Amino acid sequence: MIDLTITHVGGPTTLLEIGGVRLLVDPTFDPPGRRYSFGWGTSSRKTAGPALPVSALGDLDAVLLTHDQHADNLDSSGRRLLSSAPLVITTPAAARRVGGVGLAVWESAMVGDLSVTATPSRHGPAWAVPLVGPTTGFALRPPGASSIVWISGDTVLFPGVLEVASRFTVDTAILHLGKVQFGLTGPARFTMTGRDAVRLCSAVKPRRVVPVHYEGWSHFHEGRAEISAAFPQDALTWLVPGVQTALS
Numbered sequence: 511m512i513d514l515t516i517t518h519v520g521g522p523t524t525l526l527e528i529g530g531v532r533l534l535v536d537p538t539f540d541p542p543g544r545r546y547s548f549g550w551g552t553s554s555r556k557t558a559g560p561a562l563p564v565s566a567l568g569d570l571d572a573v574l575l576t577h578d579q580h581a582d583n584l585d586s587s588g589r590r591l592l593s594s595a596p597l598v599i600t601t602p603a604a605a606r607r608v609g610g611v612g613l614a615v616w617e618s619a620m621v622g623d624l625s626v627t628a629t630p631s632r633h634g635p636a637w638a639v640p641l642v643g644p645t646t647g648f649a650l651r652p653p654g655a656s657s658i659v660w661i662s663g664d665t666v667l668f669p670g671v672l673e674v675a676s677r678f679t680v681d682t683a684i685l686h687l688g689k690v691q692f693g694l695t696g697p698a699r700f701t702m703t704g705r706d707a708v709r710l711c712s713a714v715k716p717r718r719v720v721p722v723h724y725e726g727w728s729h730f731h732e733g734r735a736e737i738s739a740a741f742p743q744d745a746l747t748w749l750v751p752g753v754q755t756a757l758s
Contacts, residue, residue, distance in 0.1 A: 704740030
């Protein structure tokens with residue numbers, strides 16, 4: 511069992527405190543209303559702003575960035591924040607663009623005494639990877655712990671992400687959901703549905719499941735109601751944006 515304090519800022523942006531280490535995941539702090547291009551004719555409008563301003567974050571030990579190429583995971587305000595972060599951990603491709611440490615899948619880095627391991631993530635169908643670009647998840651292990659906190663990152667359900675089950679015991683799974691779709695790409699999905707998440711959790715068997723990144727943008731096609739309906743009652747831990755929540 512891992513003691514975790516988590517504050518959901520909005521979208522994928524969370525502030526995590528584990529064993530005295532403070533991590534910010536995917537900083538997005540722009541106000542709502544703007545439409546952002548995601549490339550190849552796709553775009554999305556931000557419909558909700560952050561529940562907390564950057565000034566409320568306090569000191570950080572690192573930023574975990576699942577990818578830098580989409581504004582719903584790193585927007586203009588988030589990019590400015592990176593320049594003052596003591597450490598950024600991300601994909602090798604993103605590290606070349608924004609700086610920091612780039613981890614290939616299953617590589618690890620230390621933030622204080624906390625181990626951070628990159629886990630597989632595929633942000634859409636296999637054919638879309640050259641267009642969408644690389645993404646990553648993160649497995650966080652405090653010293654002496656037999657289990658991890660796992661951040662899925664923006665991913666669909668595919669064999670790579672299921673491999674987490676064979677490598678780790680997952681205490682808390684923070685899952686990026688929302689069923690991202692665009693008109694231009696038809697039925698193709700770029701993040702998991704609630705049903706996908708159920709299948710994933712049946713393999714990974716986390717003690718606790720925390721949904722994030724399912725609201726606040728026009729490209730999401732499943733919200734809390736649809737995600738809740740896919741899971742057994744009380745199987746999910748829902749966060750109130752801006753409220754610090756202690757999980758143990």
